[in-house]
Amino acid sequence: MASAGPAAHRTRVQVISPERTPGLQRPASVPRSFTGRRLHTPYLKTPQSRILHGRRSRLTRTPSSAHPTNQRFSKLTNKTWHTYYVSPLYAFSNEAASLKRCSRQLSSHLQAESQKGVGVMVEDQVTSKYAVFSLRPELFPDSDVPAVELSIYASKSQAISASSPPAWTSIFCPPSSPVMGDDKHFSRLPLMLIKGAIGTTNCVLQWLQVQFDCCVRKLTFNPMALSWMVSMWAESLPDKKKNSDGDKKCGVELVYHLPKEISGLNKVTMTIDSRDARALWESVHEEDSDEVEEDEVVSFMKALGQHFHACFHIHLDALYLKTIGTAAAFVGAEGRLKMLSLGEASGVLQHLVELAEEKMASLDV
């Protein structure tokens, strides 16, 4: 592969609000007469490009001021997502016009799918399904590529007023590190989180595959990957405010499925108090090190297995690890994810992105 140039640095427009610039100070209130009619003052209507608030605003404030770092994942936590990995998207563009066009196209595609055989004019106002692509740069502020959110609303009015949550949502997460390769034609958004009806999912995925010549497949996790996750996140403590309402979510949970030949017992659920898990992890993990080593993971899982065997005489090694739960996230082997902690969400997503990239490692020829 030819060597790539430096990743394109996206310049972020810093919006300086007029309040901070003394020269352009605006009067605190627009002068109005008693009748409420606008007076003829030198102050004209604010051009659309400079409106800061309201739905007509095209600008967003800098993420740091709008969302405190912890809160940026508040929309993603405590919901069950399905994880998918996405091969590089061909001819996908982050530009507003292009995203708008995609939104329109997808809306009409969804409508056409809902009534087979009936054509839908792309330009027309679609009533039943409304898809919106939007950039979410605040989710991954360190990345050059912003995350992309795709929401599907039941109607356009709902989408505009944001009165009800979208019927279907998905988040495309950017890669963990800039990859060498053809950046001009391909956009890399390796991880996709989806929440919504399976019918819509299939329909959207099919559209994505045709539209951007990519492959979207379910990201599943084998027992090894799950053991890594449980080891990495075992020491995370639940959010403080969540601590009160659910005690089930506090501990570390491992769900094992039994081989089919064994009757009478379907699954084994092992729950460990998060403090115990933390203590165990600290005993195997080298202190002051951010790196997680493979032998640490192995010995952690082995210790859990030995403890379980001592209590119940069941070898956990012989069973299939299907679901893990920690204070940071619940992850199911078949590709389900529920993040529980705002603080840990970034790390969880980062890890999943890496797994998705690993899944496609062979792609970079």
Next chain:
Amino acid sequence: MFPKQFSTSSEQYKMAARSRQSITPQKSMVKSPSKKEKESVKRLKEAVKFFTDPTSDTKVRANIKLSNALDTIIQEAQRNGLSEAVILTLVDIAASAKFADSTNSRLIKHLLPMDSIPEDAAVQSISWMCTNKPSHEKQALLLKWIVLTFDLLDGTEKLHALYGIIFYFIENDTLCPHACHLLYLLTRKEDVIAHRVRKLLSVQRRVGSQPHITGLLSIYKVFAPHLVSLSLPSTQRAYFKLTDRNWASKVREARERIQEGRPANTSMQRDAAHRTITDVAMVQKRRKLNPVPDLRSSYTTLDPRAEVMTKVPLEQVKSFEEFLDTFDHLELPSQAAAVLRSPVLQYLVACRRDQATTQRLNFWLSQTLQIELMDSGSCNGRTEQLLQLLINFMDFIQESVPVCEQFLTRYLLTWNGHDYRPYILKMISRFRIYQFHVLNDLVLEPLRALFFSSSVYFKCQVLHTLTELLRNYVTHEISRYHETAQRQKVEETETLLEDDDDMEARPLHSSSSVFSIRVAYFDPMNTVKKLVEFVDGLCSVALQLHQHHSLLLHHTLTFFELVASLYTKHGIVFSQMPAKINCYRAMFGIDPTACSRMCQIICNYKAEFTALHADNDIHKQWEEMKKGIIVLNSIILTLCNCLWRTRAFDTTMDHGVSLEYMEATKIPNPNKIFSMQGSLATVCFCKKFFVETQPASKWVEPQMIKSVHKPVYMEFLQRERMDGIVNFIQTFIRRTGASQTTDTSKLEQTSTQN
């Protein structure tokens, strides 16, 4: 091109066309008849005259003249077809509603051409339709006629110019299905405009989801995905129903008759354009059977302003000439992997060498192969189809797809040697050249593990694959490697010189490869050499394991036949001899063909070394060659001693068995057991030779063929197709009268000289 004003004032045009027609019929009528058919032509002429005559009686009942004329025309149309002029005249008559409707419809249904239908006839019928003189049913019939005989028209340019006019007919419920069908056939990219889409959608809203409207919309969607979205119901079988089977079959007969007369031309392609029944159900079924995406024109850039608008979608291209004309503007399908389906598009990929396209293909292939082969458990036909398409593609571009190699190296580690065997082995034989240790780790080692744990037939397949791999290396890959490496070096120096000025990544363009890949620097000849050694080793062990299995021996010999011709046929400087054990095994076995082929291989080696010696460029490597020559000479000596001189164990021979050992076995005349007459392999020929030459009562034994008889015996062997043995003797034994000396001294001399 058809002038625009005609499409607006069709009445005028019709008048003009009619006045033109009034002259032409007679002219062409005169030249057509041959003597035999004069009678029928005359009758036809009269019949046409009856219709054109303004004074003719138009009533249907009890009008013998009318029915006679009609019958004549119908008969002639079905037998030979009508000439262009007659068709033009009759279209005028039928469409002008001069006669009764029943007459008109019979006429229209039998407008079958002799050779082709003039486009003007179609244009004329459209213009008559605009006058609204013919009833709606007749108008529908006219449209149906154009649709049915669409591929018999001599052109579609003028008809296409009337696109806007025809589009208006969709408002009429009777005409709508046929108009939609005709438009479906005529539509080009530039015809799909927003207001037409809107109109069509409003008609659809009014009449509901009708298959013909869906059909037309589907082609609109293909050409303008930014305007319209549509998804086809899975129950839909055909867009356009074939209502009149009788008529359709008559048209088909006429088409067959015409095609018989014509030399093979592009009419096949035109027929493909007439793909009226797009079987949606079949497409869906195929998708289940075949993972390769369908050929669909591009959706990838929805920006209507972009230069994409100048691109030609694949659906519009209907013949190979058109394909060549639009080559530079042709649009790839939305999913690059669909090129696997289309041999035509593979030309495009191979010639354009667009890195983005190959990259798209790579991404798709890597995902799909992973899912189809590794994640799904059992063998299935769908994956087989995918692999077959992939192999076809590789055969076409004559190189392997890098991403497939990567996948294969992973897959081979877990391969059970059974799933998709022919396909996997075929793909292995297409591999690129790597350093030997890489190749060994990635491919040969897993293969070797399977090789020694499988049946003899699998072993043969593996040997065949490795032979093909070697052939691939010497024919394609070595030259490709040299070229790629050279270009890479040039680029590297260029980037060094250019500094940071232009850091933009440039694709590595190579004229010998569709894909741009980086290669490591190494000597490809080394890989070839080690590969031959590797196969040599495999063969000797496998032959031992399977007690000289003939099939295995056959594949071993095939491999060495290739090796022995590397220089003379492929220009590869090479001096690797097979292991002696393999030579002697073939020579001293019971298989006469193996024996003969081995002799031929030795002869080829000799020719190879002689040619190498003659080549002045190679003298530097001569030291290395010498080793090969020494081995060859000792083999030749041994074989000569065994075959010809019957001294197999007299002197210290290469095979390392001395006469004392042989005497211990109590075999009589041990020296003679490997001779040309008496060896196990040739004794059957010896017997046959005696049967032919000696009286039946005479007691015979192989030793009776003395040196005097040997020329006759050799002729006999030649007749029995034992060419190898004969060649060997002729090459290496100098026969001067009774005394025979070996010719090996010559080669020995050359080796010592250098």
